[in-house]
Amino acid sequence: MNTLFDSELSAINVGVQSFADNIAAEGAKVSSLTWQPPAGGDADAALTLARLVGDAGIADANQRALERFLSAKPVVVDVSTAGKALPGFTDRRRLLHAGPPILWADMCGPMQGGLAGAAVLEGWAETIDAAMKLVADGEILCEPCHHFDAVAPMAGIISPSMPVWIVEDAGSPDRHRTYSNFNEGLGKVLRFGANSEEVLERLRWMADEVAPAMRAAIEVSGGIELKPLMAQALHMGDEVHNRNTAATGLLMKRLVPSLMRAEIDAGLKSRVLEFIYGNDHFFLNLSMAACKNMLDAASGIDGSTFVTVMARNGVDFGIQMSGTGKQWFRAPANPVDGLYFPGFSAEDAAADLGDSAITETAGVGGFAMASAPAIVKFVGGTPSDATQNSRNMQEITVGTNSAFTLPALNFAPTATGIDAIKVVDRGILPVINTGIAHREAGVGQIGAGITTAPLKCFADALGAFARTRD
Amino acid sequence: MTTRMKIYRDLYKDSVSLMQLSAGFAQRDGVERASIVMATETNLRQLEDAGFDPVDGATPNDLIVALIADDTVIDDLFEQADSALKARPAANGGDGPQPLPPSSFEMAIEGQPDANMAVVSVPGPFAAAEAIKALRLGLNVMLFSDNVPPAQELEVKKLARERGLLVMGPDCGTAIINGVPLGFANVVNRGKIGIVAASGTGLQEVSCRISNAGAGISQAIGTGGHDLAAEIGGLSMLTGIEMLIADPQTEVIVLVSKPPSAEVAKGILGAACAGGKPVVVHFLGADAAELKGHNVIVAESLAEAGEKAVAVLRGDAPEPLCLDDLPQAAMRAAERLVPQAQYLRGVFCGGTFCAESQLFALRAGLKVHSNVPVRGAEALNDIWISEGHSIVDLGDDDFTRGRAHPMIDPTLRDERIVSDGTDPLTGVIQFDVVLGYGASMEPIEGLLEALRRVKEARSAPPVFVAHVCGTDLDPQSRHEITAQLQAEGVIAATSNAQASVWASAIAVQCQTAMASA
The missing domain is CATH 3.40.50.261 (Succinyl-CoA synthetase domains)
Structure with a gap:
């Protein structure tokens, strides 16, 4: 029976503010919502959402997804090439790119440049122009990294001969594997669409020297568990997306003794170490593969609105959600609120790009910005903005991850497991730390900043989710 | 004089706040016209009529600041409008990160777990969604918004019945719950007469009449004017009646509405009479014959409904409204x-x-x-x-x-x-x-x-x-x-x-x- 008349009135007001003021004036308890039309003003989506709010079955499914996420144990176990490691990759000429699927003609400059460079690297074309034509003619199939359980930053180009990290979930019986390519460092690099001979030469050298060295070191070490390493880095000023200085150091602390014991030419060892030590982002790709690994554990759970992928292809932002499996929900990427290097402006920028938002999906990166005061200015904020953002993200997640804690928030566990229902219901968007690529191929990074995931992806995902339940 | 406007994309503010804001600006020196409005079709037309340029591609979710003012003050005015629009309620004081102000019912309930009533006055197309969320989270609802499609009204009311919750409205302007006035409502004595009304000012008149006669109101429940339509079947009134019957504070029940269809009336009056409490009914403009066969006290006007309820409560015979001669x-x-x-x-x-x-x-x-x-x-x-x-x-x-x-x-x-x-x-x-x-x-x-x-x-x-x-x-x-x-x-x-x-x-x-x- 309704107990309203037996209780003190305790009201929540939405809409006309003066109604709340009047209730308060009569001495009753009342709060007001800072309401905006939900789902960007789409009334049908608002109704769809409303019918999902407060559902016990969904809450259960989301808890199960979170538990699976938390019990995943990503370990980097090996290094191989994409062609050998990724199941089904080489049945035809195929290249991978970041984000949701996209047609060649629609791709941004850096993605086209990167794909063409990779085609030349594979020997499928003599020149960049010829490579562009091959891809444009459909002779080479371009697919998202995510379709092969892989993730890669910026343009996210992976080709068969490229080395990949193999990360295995030691927490699950099927030891699910995820993959990422090797970080090339800054400057003229394929992930920003540069494809000159110098770029391709570096990629060949990485395959010839860096990959075997890392493979040997990992073999000697017996594999390196990544979560403890990331947790430690979060206490050392990294958010393991845009800052990986501490994590790269910690990784090398683990790998160097093994590398030294490996039976490899000393000159090679020294060249490889010099390369890695010159790149503070070396760990990023491992961080991403680890995040992908944990999120895959949470995917495919019936009835769950836990977001398992956020990724960008330089035009669209795409997400996947546990309860809707591998289906993409996409919308134009939101603009980046960022700082530009001298000489560049927003007009020069490509739209948000890369699979690296997998880190935010896993509750680090922008979600853990409170850990990385050293880069808050780089992405155009203040330390208090950073902690506030990390605090805000707790409003849209299923729970928290006590394996990753934030000293600046009194060691609060990171907000983890974006719940699409909460995003749309509360109108609070996931924050993402991001680098900004020049829209033309090969110019490289021109700035960095903070952006958000577009609301429409989440509203559409809930629409599809609701249809599966009808 | 300068005529200028500025559009804020996807910024919603309720119309009452905007009217207060517009009125404030209109009173400033040097201002000839100030309109701060949502970009609805009607508002856009009015702006055009007032001499502003036509706006392309604005949606009703966009907000427009349109001013005609002296050149010397107009820049300042736009800046002031900007900061007035962007002002947010301050989070609780202190340094460090603060919880965000709640933007949804679920979020508000996290900080107010005893919440039991949602007061919803958002624009009609979004109102049912807010009501459904509130109901699913266990809140009773007062739905002030109008222009809610009938199919959505029915969905909301069926959900409320399913969950054992009260939904007042849509288009419910007034209610008094546990002595607290909601929406447009008067401050009345608390007492033993419970009202369920499908009419806002009807509820106000009856409750004031009762209070001014020295008696009081236990609960006054609005249902919105469409509740007794055949397609809705008086679901809100039915819940209201059941709650008043179960409420030990309520000794007399008053029902106010336009005349419903015979079938709806039968259901409503049947339920009201089943409680064993005296029921005073005023169906505006109904023939007394329409109420025959029900054990209810019929009132011929709003005031009479109030007076008869007071008489019954006091154990007196209910009399027709005593009218004075023309002064x-x-x-x-x-x-x-x-x-x-x-x-x-x-x-x-x-x-x-x-x-x-x-x-x-x-x-x-x-x-x-x-x-x-x-x-x-x-x-x-x-x-x-x-x-x-x-x-x-x-x-x-x-x-x-x-x-x-x-x-x-x-x-x-x-x-x-x-x-x-x-x-x-x-x-x-x-x-x-x-x-x-x-x-x-x-x-x-x-x-x-x-x-x-x-x-x-x-x-x-x-x-x-x-x-x-x-x-x-x-x-x-x-x-x-x-x-x-x-x-x-x-x-x-x-x-x-x-x-x-x-x-x-x-x-x-x-x-x-x-x-x-």
Whole structure:
């Protein structure tokens, strides 16, 4: 029976503010919502959402997804090439790119440049122009990294001969594997669409020297568990997306003794170490593969609105959600609120790009910005903005991850497991730390900043989710 | 002078806040016009009419600041508007990160776990979604919003029944729950009479009448005007009745509505009578025959419903409403009128008052026109121009589109009183003044000025008859407002029924005088 008349009135007001003021004036308890039309003003989506709010079955499914996420144990176990490691990759000429699927003609400059460079690297074309034509003619199939359980930053180009990290979930019986390519460092690099001979030469050298060295070191070490390493880095000023200085150091602390014991030419060892030590982002790709690994554990759970992928292809932002499996929900990427290097402006920028938002999906990166005061200015904020953002993200997640804690928030566990229902219901968007690529191929990074995931992806995902339940 | 506007994409503010903001800017020095509005079609058209450039590609979710002001101040004004629009409620003080202010019910409940009532007044297309969320989270709902599609209203109400929760509305303007006024509601004594009303001002009138008679209200539940339509079947009223029957504080139940279909009436009255508590029913304009066969006490007017409920509570026999004779002052004023001044003009803010006044005028044999004609009355050709005996509801959608309800901003009522009052054919003007929370805090400031203008314009001004709906506990003092009206020569009645009877009597008397002249 309704107990309203037996209780003190305790009201929540939405809409006309003066109604709340009047209730308060009569001495009753009342709060007001800072309401905006939900789902960007789409009334049908608002109704769809409303019918999902407060559902016990969904809450259960989301808890199960979170538990699976938390019990995943990503370990980097090996290094191989994409062609050998990724199941089904080489049945035809195929290249991978970041984000949701996209047609060649629609791709941004850096993605086209990167794909063409990779085609030349594979020997499928003599020149960049010829490579562009091959891809444009459909002779080479371009697919998202995510379709092969892989993730890669910026343009996210992976080709068969490229080395990949193999990360295995030691927490699950099927030891699910995820993959990422090797970080090339800054400057003229394929992930920003540069494809000159110098770029391709570096990629060949990485395959010839860096990959075997890392493979040997990992073999000697017996594999390196990544979560403890990331947790430690979060206490050392990294958010393991845009800052990986501490994590790269910690990784090398683990790998160097093994590398030294490996039976490899000393000159090679020294060249490889010099390369890695010159790149503070070396760990990023491992961080991403680890995040992908944990999120895959949470995917495919019936009835769950836990977001398992956020990724960008330089035009669209795409997400996947546990309860809707591998289906993409996409919308134009939101603009980046960022700082530009001298000489560049927003007009020069490509739209948000890369699979690296997998880190935010896993509750680090922008979600853990409170850990990385050293880069808050780089992405155009203040330390208090950073902690506030990390605090805000707790409003849209299923729970928290006590394996990753934030000293600046009194060691609060990171907000983890974006719940699409909460995003749309509360109108609070996931924050993402991001680098900004020049829209033309090969110019490289021109700035960095903070952006958000577009609301429409989440509203559409809930629409599809609701249809599966009808 | 500079004419300029600025568009804020996807920024929603409620219309009342925006009107307050616009009004504030309009009063500044150097400002000729200030409109801060959502970019609805109506608002865009009004801006164009006011001389602003047409806006392309704006949606109703966009907000527009449009100003015509002196060149010297306009930049400052836009800056001030910007900061006023961006102001957010401060989070609780202190350093460090603060929790975000709640933006959804689920989020608010996390900080207010004892919440039991959602008050929803967002735009109609989004209102059902908010109500559904609130219900799914265990909250009762007062749904003030109108323009909710009937299918959504039904979904909301079925969900509420399923969950054992109360939903009041859509289009529910008023309620008093546990002694707390919600929406447009008066401050009344607490007591033992429970009301369920499908009419906002009807609920206000009955609850005030009860309180002014020295009794009190246990709960006053609004249902919204569409609840008793056949497609909804009175689901909210049914829940309200069940809750009042179960409520030990409630000893008498009052039901107020327009006449529902026979089938809905049967269900409602059956449920009400099943509780063993006395039930007073007022179905506006219903034949007494329609209520036959039910063990209920029938009231012929809103005021009578209140009085009968009080009588029953006190163990007295319910009597018909005791009506006073036309006061001497009114008779004298009517006698001074020139012969052609013979028409009754009713100018109302409260929809139910307008309907009730029409019913009394029809009963007195007058031929009535209205923008919302009751059974037996005729529709006005042009709602802005009175013809013959005209009784208008200025709170109806046709008048309020794109502007505030006249209870919030009585300007429209005051203008209509001037235009009707200066019409030489008008013999008597009846109007209402509605007090209480939600209503204007200065409900008669402009009205007194309007009355003076009418009196200056005509050597023998029309008779003014008014009813002030409210209590002495209201934030605006009923006593003082009544006294101010009387000082301007207004004949003040203690109920709308009484005012209607007097106004009709004067009109009949004028007609008779003219016929014999």
